[in-house]
Amino acid sequence: MPTIYEVAAAAGVSPATVSRVFNGANVSPEKAEAVRRAAKEMSFTPSRTARTLRLQSSEVIALVIPDIENPFFTALARGVEDVARAAGYSVVLCNTDEDHEKELRYLDIALSATMAGVIIAAAGGNSDLSGLIARKCPVVAVDRSPHGVDVDAVIVDNRAGGRAATQALVEQGFQRIACITGPSDVETATQRADGWRDAVTGNGTTDDRYLRFADFRVDGGATAMSELLALPEPPDAVFVANNLMSVGALRVLSEQGKLPPATGVAVFGDLPFLPLVPIPITVVHMPARHLGTTAAKLLLERISGDDQPARTIVLRNQLTPVG
Amino acid sequence: MPTIYEVAAAAGVSPATVSRVFNGANVSPEKAEAVRRAAKEMSFTPSRTARTLRLQSSEVIALVIPDIENPFFTALARGVEDVARAAGYSVVLCNTDEDHEKELRYLDIALSATMAGVIIAAAGGNSDLSGLIARKCPVVAVDRSPHGVDVDAVIVDNRAGGRAATQALVEQGFQRIACITGPSDVETATQRADGWRDAVTGNGTTDDRYLRFADFRVDGGATAMSELLALPEPPDAVFVANNLMSVGALRVLSEQGKLPPATGVAVFGDLPFLPLVPIPITVVHMPARHLGTTAAKLLLERISGDDQPARTIVLRNQLTPVG
DNA sequence: ATGAAAGCGCTAACAT
């Protein structure tokens, strides 16, 4: 790897001039040309590492998400990317797999690589953002807002969404509405379950027999659905708190010949790939991409020095019947 | 951000000693302890940037993929991650969106950030890996092997898979078997189409009316399927060359009431989320995760200095009837 | 076992 020194020597100028050429500073056309030629000749690429060390900051932002296999998060990632790229930043994705160790490691990297900022959908439980915050590394939380930390957040109203979805089931006349939600240490999971509880209370099914904490993944949804159906008095409807679990739940319902409309189903989040045969399901649409673009915009503001108090932006999620 | 100098001062030792403590070199227990305490006190994190600059290499590897929203690539990513992590490396994902500019940018970053290596599923056309290769940055291609570059590659036999899938359709008695494949500048797309051609030749349908180049995405599959069905003499079966497009194609078939078994369908790649209602489809299983783990292992070997000639590993993809 | 010091490649004063 050639350095600016070698390019400088080849072009007959000083290293500073080479640097200036690559950073758009004032350089006479002839020298600039000479530098560019020499650089091309040697196929010189400026070292980002050295630049980052010198500048104490880079143009890459980290996007930390708990499950890269969930289409919701990949759609969100696309949103982040588009906005970030347009502003000249690159995005690197870090998959934590809902695991705190991995998460911590990535945050550590972001910090010690002096990345420009991080957008994080926190793994379950209390994520430790204190390091980032202490070092004033711009952070914005997305989808899930970490407990007790004062950072920008872009979220949806999980409780209201859960309530609306469940309410739709109530209005459809179902009597025993179950709830399959995510891990109990993930905020969005409990909030959506709270929404469910809001709606079923007074409807006779406050009963926690009908509440299942799963893992936000396909198999977890399937297992929970099986358990519910095995109950002495099985539910006649179910509110599923995320997209992936709904795939599992529907699969089980299908196997047992109890697909909607035989069973009522409402889902928080969009089905990743619509079922081929139209099935009447209630869906709370998640503005995944929009969450991403919004978070990226907030982060960019922070990066450029915006110092106002932390903001929380709540995006609307729309209730739509599907099928 | 405290530096080793400040930690050294606080602990009453030299910077070199601090460095040694953090790198497992020989240091007396007392001093080591003092250093650790001071470091914790100041919540010191060694600068990876400085370390990378000094060492001229880091412990992160870049995984460059063309479509982060495709479950095939995310599964592959999981495979890479698991192997890399176990060896102490972190993986950052770079989404190129099948776009050469983005790809080039990420490769440039990998290089100028002196990453340990890169695993790449190249965007369509000829990816330029020359920079990486010239600088001896370890590279392994996965899923798609870039043209005319001599690098390790982990792939599947696309042509054989396409042939087998189509052959299954032939054996099921279909007469006019169409093919929906990916972009014509993506190797895997043309190879799978070649496999289709192998199988339909002699079956009367070599006719390119039945061949469609789409974009490897859901909508592309849907559009292509619509076009095919609008033909004067529409096909009675279709071989779809990737997972996402099959979702689109099946959707269109469903809308027109022509779902299998009315129409024959064979797919290269696993349906991301199986249809609820069992539908008889032939699937060429893609060992996505395995592609990832294998690529990661090859890369790790190269990183540790393995200098043998480039290898190409062809993984088996298994034909399975589904539904 | 420990310290002093050079240097990884770059940028930004400061000088000219």
Add this chain to the structure above:
DNA sequence: ATGTTAGCGCTTTCAT
């Protein structure tokens, strides 16, 4: 407009 130089934070000889 251009060159000189110090220094970003770390690792690693080379001494001791």
